[in-house]
Amino acid sequence: MTTLIPTATARVFQYEFSDVLRSRWVTLYALFFFGLTEGLFQFGGTGTGVLLSLLNVVLILIPLVGVVFGALYLYQAREFVELMLAQPVRRGELFAGLYAGLSLPLAGGFVLGVGVPFLLHGGGGATLAMLLAVGVLLTLVFVALAFWLAVRFEDRVRGLAVAVGLWLAGAVLYDGLVLALVAALSAYPLERPMIALTLLNPIDLGRVLLLLHFDVSALMGYTGAVFERFFGSTLGAGVSLTALGLWLIVPLGLGLRRFRRKDF
């Protein structure tokens, strides 16, 4: 085993990784993305067209799968966790192993599923890289959120309900609220608040980072230019990455804290 990562984490990761692969869910997940992407190509899509069609699938499905599958997974691993905790294993290492054991296969399945058809057909370029990056980051973020919820709520029905609710809020309702806000406050300059609101929702953040590739012509318009200038700049990229990083670290940290104290 490697020396950089704690042995226990690596062991747990190795076990979980093979367990997740054995369960075939990740294989199905990867096959789904492969089938979808390949199908879009077969239906006469060009690289950009396929990416555009994938955009909403990525933004909706990845958070949903991440948050639901993540929560389910941790609930089901309950006995395994109890068994492991009977061994001389530190809780932090166990938690890290579990997290990596699920999120990395999921992210990998997505990258392979989308990436392979693009390798076969060509095209994609920087936009594909951004789509893959956004997909991977959203996977990491929403699995982290799921882990936190699964540790937070003892009752798995409640935990799952909150997970789905969180997804619904982030993926659909949030934008509705923002739209209502924009309409209500149309008399005010809302460019900067809009940027702040975007940073607060990882799904929106991912979407806007992709817009910079798909709709740059529209974004160069009067208001759009403000957005383009921000998100297209080094500062904007840094702020966006930091925001996504916080979305990853904060739930993971909260989850870990609870996991350490939890009485299994």
Added chain:
Amino acid sequence: MTSSVAADACPVCAGIAATGGGRTPGRPAGRWVVSLLALLALIGPVRAQTLVVDPAGPVASVREALAQAEPGARILVRPGIYREGALVIDRPVELVGEAGAVLDGDGTHQILTITADSVTVRGFTFRNVATSFVEDRAAVKVDEAWHVRIEGNRFEDTFFGIYLSRAAYVTVADNVLRGTRATESQSGNGIHLWYSRDVTITGNDVRGHRDGIYLEFVEDSVVEDNHSEGNHRYGLHFMFSDRCAYRRNVFRANDAGVAVMYTAHVEMTDNRFEHNWGPAAFGLLLKDITDSRVARNVFDRNTIGLYAEGSNRVDVIDNDFLANGWAVKIMADAEANRFVRNNFIANSFDVATNSRQHYSTFDGNYWDQYEGYDLDRDGVGDVPFRPVRLFTLLVERNEPALLLMRSFFVHLLDAAERVLPVLTPEALVDTHPVMHRLVR
């Protein structure tokens, strides 16, 4: 048609000197008049006089040669840098620069003013005409002259490049103009036409000026095969110029695109409007244009592809709108325009408007956002397409909402609105959307 004009070196003097005007019958009427006029001017000398300007003498300055020249003379200028201040051509001559012949304005003057008919200026490099906020200084100014040809010259760092005022039957062909001023206010127009008619502007390449090509009060003129790129305002600026046509030009990355205003009977065909990005950048801005045609053009990656305001009876046919922010923005004060057989592909917004009322028609276009079906397989979709989405309207009213583009929630809103239009213009609908991209 015009390429043959451009290739024909000097039809007036050379043709007549060689054949005594024997080739005139086969030519178009306008050119026949040219030849006749030139013939009249040439009645004195039998053979055209040729003067050679060379820095080593005997005639060492263009000014001297111009003073000696008889009407119809050919002045050949050998390579060298000539700093002679403002020169005036007041008689019909052919002024030809050999490669490396530079007329330098020394950073102050206008260089060449043409006040006589039937003058040809060819092959020079014009350089250094300073910015002026008082007068429109130009490298070459044609002032109340007819049948002038300005061809194959290069213009570097000139305020205005070629300036036509009260001119007619002028050809401006195959010139290269490179403005170097940094801002709009400091730079002049590349090719500037004011109060002229029957002018042909063809094969020129204009970059870095204020407006690449500018027409005001110009009639019956043609702008063809030019390339206008990176100018500080418009690639082509076109006002009060009835019955003009522009074809096969490329207008690329100009700060505000192309503007055509206050004009009737304009033919705009086979042009490319590309990459005009910015808060007020249009591929093509039509303001108060009537009875005109926009056909077979390509609008590629502009913030707004085609913007129409107060324009009536304009036919927009067989164009490709590709990857624009807004492919078409059409205001409700534009009436009876027809959008037929255009391709709308990969635009963020296909059509935007400012009202529920709408008086133009869309018919038989290809829309890549069309989701309908074609049960009878005749290539035409069975359900009409409404190119104005609810979200388009929301963005029109509240621009910051733009940041919600492609959000799932917005898709839901659009879908609901499509089923039951409440806010989007009911009349703005393509009843025969074609299923496949129209092949040109």
